Amino acid sequence: MHLAIVEDLKSDQDNLIARIQENSDAAKDSVELSVYTSGEALLSDFRRGFCNAIFLDIMLGDGRNGLDTARQIRTIDEYIPIVFTTTEKEFALESYDVHAMDFLVKPVAQAPLDWCMNRLRKTLAAPAALTVRCSIEGWQTFEQVISLDDILFLESIRNGAIVHTATGEVRSSQGYSELLRQLPKTGRFCEYGRGTVVNFSWVDFILDNGEIRLKNGTLLFCSRRKLKETRTAYTNYQFMVLRKEGVNA
Numbered sequence: 001m002h003l004a005i006v007e008d009l010k011s012d013q014d015n016l017i018a019r020i021q022e023n024s025d026a027a028k029d030s031v032e033l034s035v036y037t038s039g040e041a042l043l044s045d046f047r048r049g050f051c052n053a054i055f056l057d058i059m060l061g062d063g064r065n066g067l068d069t070a071r072q073i074r075t076i077d078e079y080i081p082i083v084f085t086t087t088e089k090e091f092a093l094e095s096y097d098v099h100a101m102d103f104l105v106k107p108v109a110q111a112p113l114d115w116c117m118n119r120l121r122k123t124l125a126a127p128a129a130l131t132v133r134c135s136i137e138g139w140q141t142f143e144q145v146i147s148l149d150d151i152l153f154l155e156s157i158r159n160g161a162i163v164h165t166a167t168g169e170v171r172s173s174q175g176y177s178e179l180l181r182q183l184p185k186t187g188r189f190c191e192y193g194r195g196t197v198v199n200f201s202w203v204d205f206i207l208d209n210g211e212i213r214l215k216n217g218t219l220l221f222c223s224r225r226k227l228k229e230t231r232t233a234y235t236n237y238q239f240m241v242l243r244k245e246g247v248n249a
Contacts, residue, residue, distance in 0.1 A: 001124065002032040002051040002185065006042050006069065007085070008061045012106055013037075016055060016085065019113040026114075027121075030240060038062060039069030048077045049181055052124050053101070058086040070098040081123055083116055130182050132163055135173045144170055148188075152202050152214055154179060156195030166202075166216065187237045192222045192230045200237040206230065 007013040013035055024031040036042040040063050058066035070082050081101040102116045128148060135141045152164045156176035163170040176195055183189045191197050204213045210227050212220040222230050
């Protein structure tokens, strides 16, 4: 889970980070944090799919306040969960104008933060399938639902994309970027080259020369530019899987 935190005071940052980390450790999952001191700093990085949720201080000291920042975020992403933090309880009603998911009073305590994080996990539960729009002879369209477990890799092609599955290819009339937005941001899927995404659960190994061998024998090749990043992402994914297996054992 990737969370963005916007707090202008170091003490509030530290407290919120500690509470989130304690919750993550207790749940035995991983969390990545991007911390900002202003709404402008967040907005300079923010794009659809940048993070899974935002913890946003309403009473930011300089520049945009939290409500203005949230309104701008909503013009980019209508549905990303926003959690407001503030010492001023009277702002709670205004927070609903931007469809805030929760409202935490500072200093944030562990119990309300735990409730908020558990709600986030349910909201962000990864989808089990990819819905692909296809067409027959360029005019008759239909949707095909593909289990994420069956996807080997995706590649961009002119006027669409190909989803390579364990049982064959599915040609989509949707753009590659549109399909990419449907994939869960859990570390399972990785963009290993321009216009190409691999499902790490099907990867057997990644060699120093960039060769990616899948468990069904398929060979892919990672560009030199993306090799280090891809291998690191694969190692992190393997660690995450082993951690979950240890918890469920």
